[in-house]
Structure formats: structure tokens, C-alpha cells
Amino acid sequence: MTPLLSAQDVNIYYSANHAVKNVNLDVQRGTVNALIGPSGCGKTTFLRAINRMHDLTPGARVTGKILLDGQDIYDPGVDPVSMRRRVGMVFQKPNPFPTMSVFENVVSGLKLAGVRNRDQLMEVAERSLKGAALWDEVKDRLKAPATGLSGGQQQRLCIARALAVEPEILLMDEPTSALDPASTARIEDLMQGLKQIATIVIVTHNMHQAARVSDTTSFFLVGDLVEHGVTDQIFTSPRDERTEAYISGRFG
Ligand SMILES: Nc1ncnc2c1ncn2[C@@H]1O[C@H](COP(=O)(O)OP(=O)(O)OP(=O)(O)O)[C@@H](O)[C@H]1O
Secondary structure (H helix, E strand, O other), rough: OOOOOEEEEEEEEEEOOEEEEEEEEEEEOOOOOEEOHHHHHOHHHHHHHHHHHHHOOOEEEEEEEEEEHHHHOOOOOHHHHHHHHEEEEEEOOOOOOOOEEEHHHHHHHHHHHOOOOHHHHHHHHHHHHHHHHHHHHHOOEEEEEEEEOOOOHHHHHHHHHHHHHOOOEEEEOOOOOOOOHHHHHHHHHHHHHHHOOOEEEOOOOOHHHEEEEEEEEEEEEEEEEEEEHHHHHHHHOOOOHHHHHHHOOOOO
16 A cells, blocks of 8 residues: 655754654554654654655755655645645644634634635534534634633644644644643544544654554654554564663663
8 A cells, every 4th residue: 555654765954963864664544653762862853844844944954755645745846835734733732823713723724725715614613623522612612712722622722723624644743741631531532533534643752652542653763763663563572672672661
């Protein structure tokens, strides 16, 4: 099966700092893929390359190819703005637009793309909020400020906002690290349904979370992708002794 995402010989530099080293990684459609490894190993750097966020970082450079459905997103002919609509992003801290209502947050991407039809916006808002398991909690306060929601609700709102433009991939950078255990559990549960809508790549510090939510796991260490495989295999019978040492808590 052709992977939805294929990283080929990807190197990422911040000026002289070689942060990601020759990574090759395929991600299949409809799966959750966890990137794990100790602090500073390049997980976030790699994740950000998947929607060309480094274009905006002075001194950052990406080489190699990242194919999305067979097309290299770094090809000079690719428009980064339309490419980013196919690759949604959810950050560590919930970041709803603070001056906007719940509804306006969810439909902000569509409005930017020129959609004005109220019925269509409402339909997308409802579908996206349901996809993010937030609809029942906010359906009576769509016009209320997004900042009035709890932290966990705000993060699900950010997931709904990402879903509204129907991305093929959802990148999640430690999406639950700022949340309490109950909100974390809700988002973990949600991911199992979400992956039917958008393939997920998640950076997590929490190995238990990776084991719970992901289908495949990639272990990074000082910029190298040491091991990638089916999550069960990585956690029960890792092939590389460095993976074994990390998952058994001997460093990290
Ligand atoms: N904007 C930046 N400018 C310069 N160097 C950076 C930048 N972002 C990250 N780095 C460096 O790149 C390397 C990888 O960092 P990265 O944030 O990708 O690691 P990480 O595995 O996601 O870490 P953490 O788990 O702590 O978030 C580190 O050496 C870091 O200092």
C-alpha cells in the first residue's frame, strides 16, 4: 500500500546544528503514529517539517523529500498555504483565537479560504465539533468566547478547528501535556475515532500514552530515528538495545 506520508533521507539543520539525521519513515493512512524519545532528540523538529513550518524559522534548513500522497511537499511548485490545509496541527498548549467565539474559531480556516455561506459554516462547525467530541458541551454556547472553555475543552476546540478544513494528516505536538488526567483520557479516546478521519502523527513524552494510542512508534535519539515499528513490537520486543534502554526507563 502506498503510504500517505513518506519521509525520505530527511535532514534538518538549525544553522550548524544537525537536529534530524537522515530519517526515513513511512506512515500509512488511518493510523496513529507516535514519535518518542528523550528531550532534544528532534521529535518536534521532524513533526514541524511535515507541514513546512521551518520555512518560517531563520537558519532552519530541510533536505530530502517528504511525500504526501506521492507529492514532495518541498517541491518548488507546491504552494505551502494550500499544502498546509492538508496537514493540520495541534500544539502543546491549547491556542484558540482569544477574541473569537467557539463557532468563529472552528470555522476560521474555512472563512480564510473564502467560504461565507452561513448554513455551510454551521454544518462544518457541527461536524468538526462532533469529530472532536465537543459538540454536546458547547452546542448551546457557540457564540460564547472560546477562552471561557476549560483547558481540555479548548484543546478539543483546537482539534475541531484543525478538522474543519478536512486535513489528511493531523500533527499533534504533545497535545495533552498541559492537560489534567481526565482531559488527557478524553483526547486519547478521541484519537481512535479521529484516525478514521485523519491520519495522526503525535509527539509524546509519555510512553504509556504512546503505547495506549498508537499503531506504530518511532524512537528518536539525538536526531537519529533509531527504530520504527508496530507499537506492540517496539514496547515488547524492541530490536535495538537503545530503544530497550529507553522504554524500560534506564534513561530519558
Ligand atoms: N528554533 C530552533 N532554533 C535552533 N535550534 C533549535 C530550534 N528548535 C529546536 N532546536 C534544537 O534542535 C534539537 C532538537 O530539538 P526538538 O525540539 O526537535 O527536540 P524534541 O525531541 O522535540 O525535544 P522535546 O521533547 O524537549 O520537545 C535540539 O538540539 C534543539 O536545541
